[in-house]
Amino acid sequence: MRSRVGILVFGMTCFILGMVVMSNVDRLRGRRRPAAAVAQAPAAPGGGLGLDVVVPPPPAVVDFAGQPLWAYGFERRPEPGEKAQPQGAPSRKLRPNEPEEEQTRKRTLAGSTALYSLMDVRDGQHVIDWHPEDHPPMPDVIRHGPARLGEKTRGCGSCHLPNGMGRPENAAPAALPKEYFVRQIRDFRSGARRSADPRKPNTNTMIDLAKAMSDEEVAQAADYFSTIRWSPRVRVIESPLVPKTKIAGNLFLALEPTPTEPIGSRIIEVPENEERTETLRDPRAGFVAYVPPGSLARGKALVTLGGMTIVKDQIVQGKTTACTACHGLDLMGVADVPPIAGRSPSYIARQLFDIQQGARNGPSVQLMRLVVAKLTHDDMVDVAAYVASAYPPPKAAAEKAAVEKVAVERMAAIPPGRK
Numbered sequence: 353m354r355s356r357v358g359i360l361v362f363g364m365t366c367f368i369l370g371m372v373v374m375s376n377v378d379r380l381r382g383r384r385r386p387a388a389a390v391a392q393a394p395a396a397p398g399g400g401l402g403l404d405v406v407v408p409p410p411p412a413v414v415d416f417a418g419q420p421l422w423a424y425g426f427e428r429r430p431e432p433g434e435k436a437q438p439q440g441a442p443s444r445k446l447r448p449n450e451p452e453e454e455q456t457r458k459r460t461l462a463g464s465t466a467l468y469s470l471m472d473v474r475d476g477q478h479v480i481d482w483h484p485e486d487h488p489p490m491p492d493v494i495r496h497g498p499a500r501l502g503e504k505t506r507g508c509g510s511c512h513l514p515n516g517m518g519r520p521e522n523a524a525p526a527a528l529p530k531e532y533f534v535r536q537i538r539d540f541r542s543g544a545r546r547s548a549d550p551r552k553p554n555t556n557t558m559i560d561l562a563k564a565m566s567d568e569e570v571a572q573a574a575d576y577f578s579t580i581r582w583s584p585r586v587r588v589i590e591s592p593l594v595p596k597t598k599i600a601g602n603l604f605l606a607l608e609p610t611p612t613e614p615i616g617s618r619i620i621e622v623p624e625n626e627e628r629t630e631t632l633r634d635p636r637a638g639f640v641a642y643v644p645p646g647s648l649a650r651g652k653a654l655v656t657l658g659g660m661t662i663v664k665d666q667i668v669q670g671k672t673t674a675c676t677a678c679h680g681l682d683l684m685g686v687a688d689v690p691p692i693a694g695r696s697p698s699y700i701a702r703q704l705f706d707i708q709q710g711a712r713n714g715p716s717v718q719l720m721r722l723v724v725a726k727l728t729h730d731d732m733v734d735v736a737a738y739v740a741s742a743y744p745p746p747k748a749a750a751e752k753a754a755v756e757k758v759a760v761e762r763m764a765a766i767p768p769g770r771k
C-alpha cells in the first residue's frame with residue numbers, strides 16, 4: 353500500500369512540475385520584449401511569418417570539461433580560438449581521386465526503382481529521392497535550397513534527408529511541430545542558437561541557410577516536415593565494448609564489425625550499413641547506438657522521475673525535472689514542445705550540453721537550462737541513451753490510453769438517465 357501511495361505522489365509531483373514549467377513557458381513567450389532587443393526582419397518575397405530578428409546575447413563562455421566529445425564527433429577538446437572552416441557548396445564536379453566511370457555509373461538500391469550515380473548523390477542542390485513514397489512531394493526549398501543563395505545553395509533534404517529523419521551529426525526535423533520548427537529557424541537567424549563547440553561546421557552552414565530562407569520557404573519547410581510521421585532508425589544496445597571507429601564528417605564509422613574497444617562513458621553511434629548510409633545516402637538506412645551498461649535504467653530514472661527516489665516512505669528530490677513533465681508521458685511532445693523519443697542520442701546529448709553552456713537561447717530554452725543545470729556528463733549519457741530507446745512509446749503510456757478508452761466505452765454504455 354505504501355509503495356502505491358509513493359507512486360501516486362510521484363505522479364502528482366511530476367504533473368504539478370509539468371504544469372508549473374508549462375505555465376512559465378506560456379508566460380515567457382507572452383512577455384513583451386523590449387523594443388531595443390527586437391528588430392523586424394526585412395520583408396522576404398512571399399513572406400508573412402513576420403520572423404523577428406532578436407539581438408542575441410554575447411557568446412557563451414563554454415566549460416568544455418564536461419563536453420560529450422563523442423556527441424560532436426571529435427576526439428579532443430577545442431584549442432583556444434579554434435573554429436570550423438566554412439563548408440563548400442555541393443557540386444556535381446568529378447572528384448580527381450576517383451575513377452570517372454565509378455562516379456558516373458548509375459546505381460541501384462534495394463526497395464527502390466530509382467537509379468542514381470555518385471554525382472547525383474553528392475549534388476545537394478538537386479536532392480535525390482530513393483523513396484518518394486515515404487513523404488509528401490518535396491517543395492523547392494527541400495530539394496534545392498533557399499533560392500536567394502543561387503549557386504551556393506543546398507537543399508534541406510541533402511543533410512536532413514528527404515524523409516526528414518536526419519543523421520547523428522545533424523538534426524531530424526521530421527514530425528516536429530510547426531511552431532517549434534519556425535522558432536529554431538528564427539534562433540539560427542538571430543544567433544540565439546549555435547553550437548557550443550565552434551569547430552562544428554554544419555551548424556554554421558545551417559545558420560547561413562536560415563538567414564537566406566524567405567518566410568515563405570520557412571513556412572513550406574515547416575509544413576513539409578511536420579506532416580511526416582516519425583519512424584526512428586536507431587537501435588540501442590547496452591554493451592561494455594564498441595567497434596573501433598574512425599570519424600568522417602563528425603560521424604563515427606566502424607572499422608571492424610566486432611566490438612573490441614571499451615565504451616567508457618560514451619555513446620558510439622554508427623551506421624548499420626556504411627555503403628547505404630554514406631555512399632548512397634539511403635534515408636531508410638539505420639544506425640546502431642552502443643551505450644554503457646546500466647545507462648538505460650539510470651536514464652529512465654532521470655527522464656521519468658527527475659532522479660527522485662523514495663527512501664523509507666519519504667520522497668528524496670532528484671537533481672532535475674522529469675522530461676515527461678513537458679515532453680509528455682510518451683516523450684512524443686505536447687503542443688509545440690518537441691518530441692524526443694527515438695531520436696539520435698548524439699543529437700540529444702549535443703542539445704543538452706549546448707543549452708547547459710548557453711549556446712542555445714530563447715524563452716523555452718531558459719526553462720530547459722534550469723532543467724539541465726545540474727546534469728553531469730554521465731547524466732547526459734544516460735538521458736540520451738534512454739530517450740533514444742524510448743520508441744515505441746513506453747508501455748505505461750499505452751496502458752493509460754487503453755484504460756481511458758475502456759472508461760469512455762463504459763460511460764457511453766450507461767443509459768443517459770443513470771449517468
